[in-house]
Amino acid sequence: MIQPSIANKSVTLHILKTFGIYTSKKLGQNFLIAPEIVDQIVAAAEINPHDDVLEIGPGIGTLTQGLAETGCRVTAVELDRRLIDVLAKTLAGYDNVRVIHGDILKIDISREIAAKKYKVVANLPYYITTPIIMRLLEERWPIDILVTMVQKEVAQRMVAVPGSKDFGALSVAVQYYAEPQIVLNVPPNAFLPPPAVESAVIRCRIRSTPAVQAKKESVFFRVVKAAFAQRRKTLQNALQSAGLTKEQVQYILAAAEIDGIRRGETCSLAEFGRIADAWVDMDGRID
Ligand code: SAM
Secondary structure (H helix, E strand, O other): OOOOOOOOHHHHHHHHHHOOOOOOOOOOOOEEOOHHHHHHHHHHOOOOOOOEEEEEOOOOOHHHHHHHOOOOEEEEEEOOHHHHHHHHHHOOOOOOEEEEEOOOOOOOHHHOOOOOOEEEEEEOOHHHHHHHHHHHHHOOOOEEEEEEEEEHHHHHHHHOOOOOOOOOHHHHHHHHHEEEEEEEEEOHHHEEOOOOOOEEEEEEEEOOOOOOOOOOHHHHHHHHHHHHHOOOOEHHHHHHHOOOOHHHHHHHHHHHOOOOOOEHHHOOHHHHHHHHHHHHHHOOOOO
16 A cells, blocks of 8 residues: 555544644535445456546545556546645655546546446445435446445335335436445444445446437436336326326326336336337427
């Protein structure tokens, strides 16, 4: 290791004190202090020295250091201006790390990483976990693996199967683009300060083609959104709320061979695809 490991409580406290930094709750700053968790995140991303890795929210550089030690090229995007100076010091010994001051929800990442494919590794700020994950999936950033720390209940929703209580629009969206898997659960005391919730590391292998070949992707997601907008409603009623008449919904569900008294949460991705395609077949102009 080029510099002393950051991933422990005393070094983290020392760095924060030296730079006079108080962690910001608003920015979701819970820094990792467990070296074994850093190692497991890096291992889960299956990194080799030729990889390009995007890290979202490097903080004081704890996970960044673990990534840099593999020899890969790391691009790290941090929003908090105060931490840019800290990172310049804590990662000074690594010439394979580039830190960018910016907002991951706004940045044009294609201007920052030229590689054809890269990996995303992060301990995400929990206040914007879903917008970040949805941005990189929907915009189809050229990623093959995403490994990230998230709130445990978000991880459970991402991997949930049809019919389970956690299955919802997030499950469908993530599973449409990727194959998610929970790698490990992480207790609050692995962070400084400890968050109020349990955490989990999730690995998503990004699919080369979506799980469902819908005729119109936008209609697929319209159906999913309507189906979960009011979870207790039957599909027949939920789809009517999406602006269709009773007869149109009956026609679509009959063509898709789906019983209208079912609830959206029981439908597989393929079944949502059949409903969407039946809708497109009925109304070729829909977008
Ligand atoms: N990676 C470090 C670690 O594991 O110890 C820090 C993780 S901390 C949970 C989340 C980090 O994301 C913080 O450093 C925070 O300032 C940063 N952050 C918050 N919102 C951000 C945004 N919109 N864009 C980039 N970074 C952000």
